[in-house]
Amino acid sequence: MTFVAKPRVRHPLLPVNELGLTRRDYEGSVSTLCAGCGHDSVSAAIVQACAELSLPPHKFAKVSGIGCSSKTPSYFLSHSHGFNSVHGRMPSVATGANLANRELYCIGVSGDGDSASIGIGQFAHIVRRRINMLYIVDNNGTYGLTKGQFSATNDKGSTSKRGVPNLYEPIDLVSMALQIGASFVARSFSGDKRQLVPLIQAGLMHKGFAFIDVISPCVAFNNHNGSTKSYDYVRGHTERLVSADYIAAGEEITVDYESGMLEDVAMPDGSTLRLRKVDEDYDPRDRVQALTQVQRSAEAGEVVTGLLYVDADAADCHDVLGTPATPLNALDDSVLCPGAEALEGVNAQLR
Amino acid sequence: MKATDIADPNYFHKVVDCQWACPAHTPVPDYIRLIAEERFTEAYMLNWDSNVFPGILGRTCDRPCEPACRRVRTEEKPVAICRLKRVAADHKGDISDYLPRVPKKKNGKRICLMGAGPASLAVARDLLPFGYEIDMFDRDPAGGGMMRSQIPAFRLPADVLEEEVDLILNMGVNAQFGYEITSMKEMLDMDYDAYFVGTGAPRGRDLDLPGRQEVDDHISIGIDWLSSVAFGHTSSISGKVIVMGGGNTAMDCCRTSKRLGAERVTVVVRSAFDVMKASEWEKEDAMSEGIPIINNRPPKEFLHDNGKLTGIVFECVRPIPDGRGRYRYEPSGEPDVVMECDHVLMAIGQENHCPWVERTVGIEFDKWDCPILDEDTLQSSHPKVFFGGDSALGPENIIWASAHAHKAAISIHLMCQGKDILRDRPPEGVNLISQKMGVHQWSYDAEHDDSKRFLVPHANKRKALDNIKIEVELGFDARLGLKEAQRCLNCDVQTVFTESLCIECDACVDICPMDCITFTNNAEEGELRTLLTAPAQNDEQDIYVSEELPTGRVMAKDEDVCLHCGLCAERCPTNAWDMQKSVIHTPQLGSYASG
Numbered sequence: 001m002t003f004v005a006k007p008r009v010r011h012p013l014l015p016v017n018e019l020g021l022t023r024r025d026y027e028g029s030v031s032t033l034c035a036g037c038g039h040d041s042v043s044a045a046i047v048q049a050c051a052e053l054s055l056p057p058h059k060f061a062k063v064s065g066i067g068c069s070s071k072t073p074s075y076f077l078s079h080s081h082g083f084n085s086v087h088g089r090m091p092s093v094a095t096g097a098n099l100a101n102r103e104l105y106c107i108g109v110s111g112d113g114d115s116a117s118i119g120i121g122q123f124a125h126i127v128r129r130r131i132n133m134l135y136i137v138d139n140n141g142t143y144g145l146t147k148g149q150f151s152a153t154n155d156k157g158s159t160s161k162r163g164v165p166n167l168y169e170p171i172d173l174v175s176m177a178l179q180i181g182a183s184f185v186a187r188s189f190s191g192d193k194r195q196l197v198p199l200i201q202a203g204l205m206h207k208g209f210a211f212i213d214v215i216s217p218c219v220a221f222n223n224h225n226g227s228t229k230s231y232d233y234v235r236g237h238t239e240r241l242v243s244a245d246y247i248a249a250g251e252e253i254t255v256d257y258e259s260g261m262l263e264d265v266a267m268p269d270g271s272t273l274r275l276r277k278v279d280e281d282y283d284p285r286d287r288v289q290a291l292t293q294v295q296r297s298a299e300a301g302e303v304v305t306g307l308l309y310v311d312a313d314a315a316d317c318h319d320v321l322g323t324p325a326t327p328l329n330a331l332d333d334s335v336l337c338p339g340a341e342a343l344e345g346v347n348a349q350l351r
Numbered sequence: 352m353k354a355t356d357i358a359d360p361n362y363f364h365k366v367v368d369c370q371w372a373c374p375a376h377t378p379v380p381d382y383i384r385l386i387a388e389e390r391f392t393e394a395y396m397l398n399w400d401s402n403v404f405p406g407i408l409g410r411t412c413d414r415p416c417e418p419a420c421r422r423v424r425t426e427e428k429p430v431a432i433c434r435l436k437r438v439a440a441d442h443k444g445d446i447s448d449y450l451p452r453v454p455k456k457k458n459g460k461r462i463c464l465m466g467a468g469p470a471s472l473a474v475a476r477d478l479l480p481f482g483y484e485i486d487m488f489d490r491d492p493a494g495g496g497m498m499r500s501q502i503p504a505f506r507l508p509a510d511v512l513e514e515e516v517d518l519i520l521n522m523g524v525n526a527q528f529g530y531e532i533t534s535m536k537e538m539l540d541m542d543y544d545a546y547f548v549g550t551g552a553p554r555g556r557d558l559d560l561p562g563r564q565e566v567d568d569h570i571s572i573g574i575d576w577l578s579s580v581a582f583g584h585t586s587s588i589s590g591k592v593i594v595m596g597g598g599n600t601a602m603d604c605c606r607t608s609k610r611l612g613a614e615r616v617t618v619v620v621r622s623a624f625d626v627m628k629a630s631e632w633e634k635e636d637a638m639s640e641g642i643p644i645i646n647n648r649p650p651k652e653f654l655h656d657n658g659k660l661t662g663i664v665f666e667c668v669r670p671i672p673d674g675r676g677r678y679r680y681e682p683s684g685e686p687d688v689v690m691e692c693d694h695v696l697m698a699i700g701q702e703n704h705c706p707w708v709e710r711t712v713g714i715e716f717d718k719w720d721c722p723i724l725d726e727d728t729l730q731s732s733h734p735k736v737f738f739g740g741d742s743a744l745g746p747e748n749i750i751w752a753s754a755h756a757h758k759a760a761i762s763i764h765l766m767c768q769g770k771d772i773l774r775d776r777p778p779e780g781v782n783l784i785s786q787k788m789g790v791h792q793w794s795y796d797a798e799h800d801d802s803k804r805f806l807v808p809h810a811n812k813r814k815a816l817d818n819i820k821i822e823v824e825l826g827f828d829a830r831l832g833l834k835e836a837q838r839c840l841n842c843d844v845q846t847v848f849t850e851s852l853c854i855e856c857d858a859c860v861d862i863c864p865m866d867c868i869t870f871t872n873n874a875e876e877g878e879l880r881t882l883l884t885a886p887a888q889n890d891e892q893d894i895y896v897s898e899e900l901p902t903g904r905v906m907a908k909d910e911d912v913c914l915h916c917g918l919c920a921e922r923c924p925t926n927a928w929d930m931q932k933s934v935i936h937t938p939q940l941g942s943y944a945s946g
Contacts, residue, residue, distance in 0.1 A: 004791075004916065004918060004921055007798075007801065007914055008864075010866075011865045011866045012424070012425070014885055030862070031862075031922075034924065035922045035924040036854065036856040036924025037856075037858070037924075040858060040861050040922075041856070043861075044860075190857075193857065217856070219854075232854075232901075235855075
């Protein structure tokens with residue numbers, strides 16, 4: 001880990017956002033992860049995304065479980081709310097936080113161990129419940145914190161550092177999320193911020209459950225020849241399917257792309273999601289096609305990246321439950337405890 | 352852009368802004384680190400090696416290094432480089448073991464040095480260890496030249512001056528003081544193997560205005576007056592004094608007058624305040640001593656009452672910026688002003704002036720009466736005669752004299768050894784030495800210190816104004832010196848990039864506090880500068896570009912505001928980044944020394 005503190009001084013010409021803050025105001029403490037860890041790039045992408053959107057840092061709830069990935073919320077948005085939960089139980093905490101205060105932007109960061117092994121049940125159910133949050137999995141296919149055992153997302157045949165191949169089929173979290181109701185599903189690569197930052201922005205602003213599976217190489221235990229989650233392998237086998245740009249409401253929309261490859265999706269808050277496709281026939285609003293494409297590419301040893309599926313009008317958990325628009329933590333006693341008469345009314349309905 | 356050639360000594364030298372800006376190329380960060388380690392003697396010797404007069408320069412240098420300091424660009428105020436030099440001088444121990452040995456047996460070559468100022472002294476220092484016999488001639492009764500005659504004691508105490516001047520004289524110079532040179536031909540007839548002219552710029556400019564001749568008794572030329580004060584011929588000045596001029600000599604004149612009993616002292620300058628030649632701190636010190644500086648007032652006429660000066664008439668002008676940092680002046684429309692005065696000190700510039708060099712001896716002069724010299728060798732059109740310091744290129748600072756002296760000494764040595772004085776000069780060079788000591792250990796203090804520039808303590812003002820010998824600036828003590836030293840960014844510890852090791856993981860990009868590093872597609876410099884993470888608008892600072900990486904991109908680093916904090920190297924998993932100290936070899940005669 002690094003002992004040198006990051007100097008507070010910044011580039012004198014660093015852009016200032018609408019809140020008068022620079023990117024540096026969205027950082028956290030210096031990472032204690034291994035030098036070169038992909039997760040640090042994901043944190044940097046979150047910092048850049050939030051700064052560019054001019055979102056107030058204190059309006060964030062960041063939650064995580066256990067593992068290298070789950071340490072990362074310390075490394076971004078140091079002025080926000082945070083909870084580092086029990087292994088695999090981040091979804092429960094995120095659900096509670098979101099129910100209590102629906103006005104916070106909720107970012108969950110988890111890993112392949114945290115979400116695909118110990119927490120796979122929790123993962124499945126938070127997807128089903130459509131919690132309005134951005135759920136990022138820093139996916140490196142290995143248990144880095146316990147020195148490099150295969151994780152549940154490690155591809156069959158991919159080898160360990162000592163050359164031993166993995167014997168089991170991988171769990172594909174993207175396919176799972178598509179299957180059980182996520183309304184925003186993307187995959188990206190930690191080494192490709194030009195794709196990742198806009199995806200994080202779109203995911204944050206998406207209403208409903210937004211899932212991004214980020215292939216994030218483990219430099220210490222899974223960045224060798226034979227690994228399918230190394231920097232070199234991912235760079236050599238990536239197929240960028242759909243790029244997404246988030247365009248805030250009122251911002252000028254310019255057209256600089258071949259029509260047919262370009263698709264604008266209106267978001268409920270008035271903003272626009274601009275999708276740039278590589279394949280004209282691919283429809284990122286067709287869930288079944290998305291699933292098929294992901295499976296086909298996986299079979300061919302390719303990693304499809306980009307915004308694979310989006311349903312901008314999907315209902316989130318609050319819509320499903322019909323909760324009031326005011327956050328729970330802002331409701332006063334008279335609303336939360338309407339008195340004996342109201343209780344009578346409820347009881348009467350049940351008689 | 353083409354990949355940067357870091358083997359070019361100038362590339363990393365330029366990154367060390369202070370060293371690059373210093374005419375003598377003093378290795379500033381290196382000596383500042385030594386001060387931080389309380390190794391004052393070594394810090395002093397590092398300075399002595401390159402600029403010859405650390406104690407003197409630590410008080411009087413014009414500090415070209417400070418405006419160049421990177422800290423001006425990253426934060427606000429530069430490291431107090433000059434005052435740290437003084438810390439080294441003030442706290443040094445015995446230096447005798449570090450001094451070069453001068454052979455008893457001479458090499459048979461005799462060199463004549465004209466003038467005993469900084470340029471000649473530095474040439475003597477460079478040549479003596481090689482066995483040259485050095486004869487030095489000066490009209491003043493003691494050595495030091497303008498350092499002694501023009502810099503008042505409240506800025507440069509006599510003991511500091513004498514220590515560094517005597518150090519060189521005692522290395523074996525045959526000095527003849529009180530020797531007024533009147534003829535170059537006579538000197539050439541003495542048949543030395545080489546001549547070095549370091550006679551400075553001893554003629555102060557005068558101003559031919561109406562009334563000038565009539566009031567001659569009440570007007571002194573600034574440098575001559577300072578010199579007569581320095582040698583004790585003048586010890587008082589009375590009445591109202593006007594100092595004309597805006598350079599450091601003017602500041603010395605006004606502050607000296609104040610100390611010698613003037614009733615009122617005023618500085619009047621023809622031009623605007625911010626383009627005055629005087630150093631910022633000299634102006635501040637004068638003003639803090641209660642001396643008004645009045646700008647935009649060109650003089651018109653001296654008023655007198657039967658030969659007794661009564662005042663000066665000044666015109667009022669207004670500066671109009673010309674858009675290139677300069678001004679032109681036009682009448683402001685205000686009526687002319689008359690300022691009463693009893694005495695005028697004229698400090699409006701000086702000239703190098705060699706009336707004693709006959710124009711028939713083979714030394715050619717240009718239309719400004721400056722000797723025509725080869726820029727690299729400082730050789731005049733007479734092959735045996737070299738010039739340096741103010742007498743070479745006009746009035747400059749002491750630090751230039753040291754720089755010229757090193758050049759001239761190399762030329763003289765090569766000539767005496769029968770070599771080509773241009774082709775056989777020692778080359779510039781650079782060594783790169785990794786500073787990595789362990790996994791997270793660097794042999795320099797990488798951590799950034801965001802302290803503001805520390806103020807230097809001053810002597811009690813009333814006491815200082817009473818006595819010309821009381822030094823005004825007290826200098827940093829060791830504790831403050833250490834604190835100020837910590838502000839240095841160690842710009843000589845370079846970020847060195849090795850393409851073949853890079854896995855393009857972006858760790859360096861993410862950690863860099865100044866957003867210096869970008870991985871991008873290559874382009875021509877103009878375009879590349881726009882592709883970087885943070886704007887690279889300072890064209891004077893280079894972009895460090897790597898060879899093409901496996902993804903087809905290049906690493907491009909804007910050197911402009913890099914803090915040299917080492918975080919890129921710290922966070923690099925493959926050591927593609929390393930922090931390496933660049934040791935710049937500036938040619939000096941010592942480069943030839945063996946053993």
